[in-house]
Amino acid sequence: MKYLLWDFDNTLAYREGAWSGTLHSILKRNGIHNINLEDIRPFLNIGFPWHSPEIPHILLFNGTIWWEYMNEYFAEIYEKVGINRDQAINYASQVQNEYKNIEKWHLYDDVIPTLQDAIKNNYKNVILSNHIPDLHEIIDQLNIKKYFDGIYTSGKIGHEKPSLKFYDYVINDLKIEKTKCIMIGDNYNADIAGALHAGIQAILVRKSNDKNYKFYSQDFKQILKIVRQISTIEEGGISTATENAVCGN
Known part of the structure; x- marks a missing residue:
């Protein structure tokens, strides 16, 4: 990925x-x-x-x-x-x-180390958010813009996650294949179900896992591990039973 x-x-x-x-x-x-x-x-x-x-x-x-x-x-x-x-x-x-x-906006403590780790491992970070059209101003002031290769907000796109049109817009604009990316978010309907419906793998984070979704972690430190596991699974490297065991963090 x-x-x-x-x-x-x-x-x-x-x-x-x-x-x-x-x-x-x-x-x-x-x-x-x-x-x-x-x-x-x-x-x-x-x-x-x-x-x-x-x-x-x-x-x-x-x-x-x-x-x-x-x-x-x-x-x-x-x-x-x-x-x-x-x-x-x-x-x-x-x-x-x-x-x-x-002054009212706060990054989670584990975000910057995770983004830095992703870049070190040759992943590109992109933001996909249901948000105000001027989201980039918040990101600029949080001093995290340098970690991202793209910032996409529904306020500019004109469609909201989980709409297929939102995801298709991003994929077409980035000129990438859906199999080359993974959505990561806290909202099951918008981020997980929406991405899966669009043909994109997804990881649920932060929130409690009420849906018992298989790719889930409250620990941001586990995200890249799960990304690698998804890649291995798609390549047919491990069984479904093993997949459930290693991804149910």
Whole structure:
């Protein structure tokens, strides 16, 4: 395998407070302290583009661009928690910069050593994320851009994982064979099932393995070991029984 396709959020990095924390921080900064994080969080379970991966952005956004569409969504959330329309629009316009606040973004401690190890072993790292169109700005400020040969975000592609169109776009743009890459991510549906449906092998990381997926590890140090095991399996080198034994970390 030549290319390692990495999910970003909750695989390589995480944002403190995520989206609910972003919206809540803006309220506090504007002197509103009677609305709690728990008041906002339930409204974020639906409405993002990745909640409707079967719908291309061109249809979902109906003539608007990513942040225009999302700002209206955020304004509606602010209204639902009691903010008047004019203030809601104002606060929503602040979400983009607040979400990208680099002080709130953190790499997992095991990420850079793993990326460095992958490069030393002649793998190329590529990011595939359901994310904002300006994801590259976060990656630049985290000082990890040098570890990647490509950064792909659904906010620019116009399709969300697990859509086949998302994966096909990346494969065609990189001009590589699907058999030459492995998807690595924490979301079973988007990263694992989506990749497998696209004909790409995948490794589940970080999250608990509720699906009992065979290529799984919570330990990032095991990822390259599993990558090599997948390569060996595809070459017919070991049995299915051995595969299950060595990959069930």
